[in-house]
Amino acid sequence: xxxxxxxxxxxxxxxxxxxxxxxxxxxxxxxxxxxxxxxxxxxxxxxxxxxxxxxxxxxxxxxxxxxxxxxxxxxxxxxxxxxxxxxxxxxxxxxxxxxxxxxxxxxxxxxxxxxxxxxxxxxxxxxxxxxxxxxxxxxxxxxxxxxxxxxxxxxxxxxxxxxxxxxxxxxxxxxxxxxxxxxxxxxxxxxxxxxxxxxxxxxxxxxxxxxxxxxxxxxxxxxxxxxxxxxxxxxxxxxxxxxxxxxxxx
Numbered sequence: 670x671x672x673x674x675x676x677x678x679x680x681x682x683x684x685x686x687x688x689x690x691x692x693x694x695x696x697x698x699x700x701x702x703x704x705x706x707x708x709x710x711x712x713x714x715x716x717x718x719x720x721x722x723x724x725x726x727x728x729x730x731x732x733x734x735x736x737x738x739x740x741x742x743x744x745x746x747x748x749x750x751x752x753x754x755x756x757x758x759x760x761x762x763x764x765x766x767x768x769x770x771x772x773x774x775x776x777x778x779x780x781x782x783x784x785x786x787x788x789x790x791x792x793x794x795x796x797x798x799x800x801x802x803x804x805x806x807x808x809x810x811x812x813x814x815x816x817x818x819x820x821x822x823x824x825x826x827x828x829x830x831x832x833x834x835x836x837x838x839x840x841x842x843x844x845x846x847x848x849x850x851x852x853x854x855x856x857x858x859x860x861x862x863x864x865x866x867x868x869x870x871x872x873x874x875x876x877x878x879x880x881x882x883x884x885x886x887x888x889x890x891x892x893x894x895x896x897x898x899x900x901x902x903x904x905x906x907x908x909x910x911x912x913x914x915x916x917x918x919x
Contacts, residue, residue: 692904695788695804700900702913705792705800706753710746712738712785718745723761742787743780750778750791769856779853783907790911798890798914801854801899803846805908807839816841819848819865821884827872839908844870846910847879847899854912859888870899877901881912890917 699705720728720741728740744762747770751758754776763771772778777800778791784806792800820828824844831837847870852863863885870879879899886893902909 692902695786695904695907695909696902699790699792699913700902700911702792702797704796705790705913706750707788707790707802708746708750708753709786709788710742710749711787712742720744721761723763727764738785739782739787742785743782743789746787746789747778747780747791750789751776754791754793767856769853777857779850781849781853786907788909792913795916798917799854799858799912800914801850801852801910801912803849803853803910805842805846807842807903807906807908815845819845821866821869824870839903840872842908843872843879843901843910846908847881847901847912850899850910850912851881851897854914855887855891858890858917859886861887863887879910 695709696707697709699707718741719725721744724740724744728737732740747762748758751773758773760773762773765771770778770780772791775794776791777794777797778789779800779802780787780789781802781804782788783804786804786806788802788804790800790802816825816828819841828837828840828844831840845865848863848865848868851868855861855863863883867883867885867887869882869884871881873880876898878901881897881899883891883893883895887895897912897914900911
């Protein structure tokens, strides 16, 4: 893989591809697709919102306070995203046996949280076959063990082309986050577990996204070799990745 060459701009890491520029804030709308409702909640920004009883029972009584806060933030963001799409969110959001959120009939979505911030994105099944979002806090550490687990040989070559260690760590974090988004978008349709090595990503700096390719099938609608784009944005505090699949059959 070839990394784009660009001078670092304000707010970028030294040597970092300048096209992955800092956005001042997390996006208010799902990038490039306003059919998707996107909501962000930060801990303490708008007061704590209690979980609905059905959702509170999804947490273990021994859940740590951090886990409880993140779960509550995520569910609050999800309900607000549904309300932004439909005008109200009367139904609880359950949890599947693999930990995935269970959305009301006719909807698909994704929840992510990191460092006291949660995001949720929701769309209608008629508009999208799946949504994946992931938020990873900065600064971050990405050791050699993580890079070996996350990266294919081609992706590792891109990481090793980085100008310095901070940029290399950022690239590993970008890949990690993007693959989390891919899994979240694809899992609900085929119920197929994808490992980090089951997807290969190629960074396209001019488009600020990864071009992704499946290295194994992810259900009948997504065969081996299926191509897709995973967007990537960097703020001062986070790496944010996102994937919106077209409706099934399109």
